[in-house]
Ligand SMILES: [Zn+2]
């Protein structure tokens with residue numbers, strides 16, 4: 001009898017431990033990184049992250065003039081990854097912009113259409129699995145000379161929020 | 177005898193469950209947020225986050241011209257929070273910059289000293305507890321008109337990385 005009572009108490013406790021655990025814990029991240037510029041090695045780091053894409057790559061980038069990064073985007077497109085690029089209209093028309101080149105290679109690209117304001121985001125969502133975001137534009141100067149940051153994260157909360165924003169902007173800029 | 181053997185097996189299993197748990201799980205975040213611009217309500221959201229500061233506020237911001245945000249920084253300083261601001265030298269000297277105003281109010285401020293390159297980060301670490309980072313400059317236009325993002329995160333991994341970067345830049349710009 002006493003044993004049965006103990007068992008019941010233990011089972012009750014076990015239930016609560018599980019509840020607390022569900023409430024307080026979550027899976028550890030697989031993508032956990034943060035890196036800073038100026039640092040040319042961190043361009044390679046970013047290229048390696050782009051190289052991981054197997055299914056999709058959704059890019060919002062204000063300025064894209066770094067040919068190494070543009071090539072990494074093209075490579076993903078060429079190996080069958082669903083690549084989409086949203087950029088800023090004025091930046092796209094500046095000398096050295098790689099957005100028109102990517103569009104010419106068949107990569108779907110869209111831009112905002114307001115000359116006064118900016119599509120100023122700089123983020124990329126890869127395989128709906130991890131997000132890279134921060135201050136870093138994909139330019140040579142930003143990597144070589146500016147103080148910049150990028151953060152890599154895979155918590156599904158952020159992936160969902162940024163993916164939704166990407167899809168909203170993609171629709172909003174449909175005619176551009 | 178059989179019971180004792182069962183107990184040993186169970187205890188062994190329990191040990192492995194604990195190990196796997198430590199390896200795969202971590203505490204759930206208390207600060208988990210992401211928001212986008214243009215959206216004036218999200219300026220208020222950012223101000224509310226700044227209002228949470230009780231001990232420290234380490235800010236790296238390329239451009240700071242939004243008076244509401246400058247006031248939120250000043251308020252933190254006035255209530256005894258250890259506020260420090262790192263900004264960009266050219267931005268600081270532009271009309272409407274609030275960095276000089278904050279410095280005049282006694283808030284420790286430093287800038288880079290390279291007219292060609294930019295201290296282009298836009299992040300703030302609050303109470304060594306959570307980080308807000310993204311593309312968003314603290315300007316009126318960025319909130320009202322640009323496409324921008326901010327992410328709020330409290331994983332200690334990021335806090336440590338961004339704090340280290342902040343301290344490095346603070347030292348690097350000591351003479352400015
Ligand atoms: Zn624009």
Ligand SMILES: [Zn+2]
Pocket residue numbers: 264265266288289290291292293294295
């Ligand atoms: Zn500068």
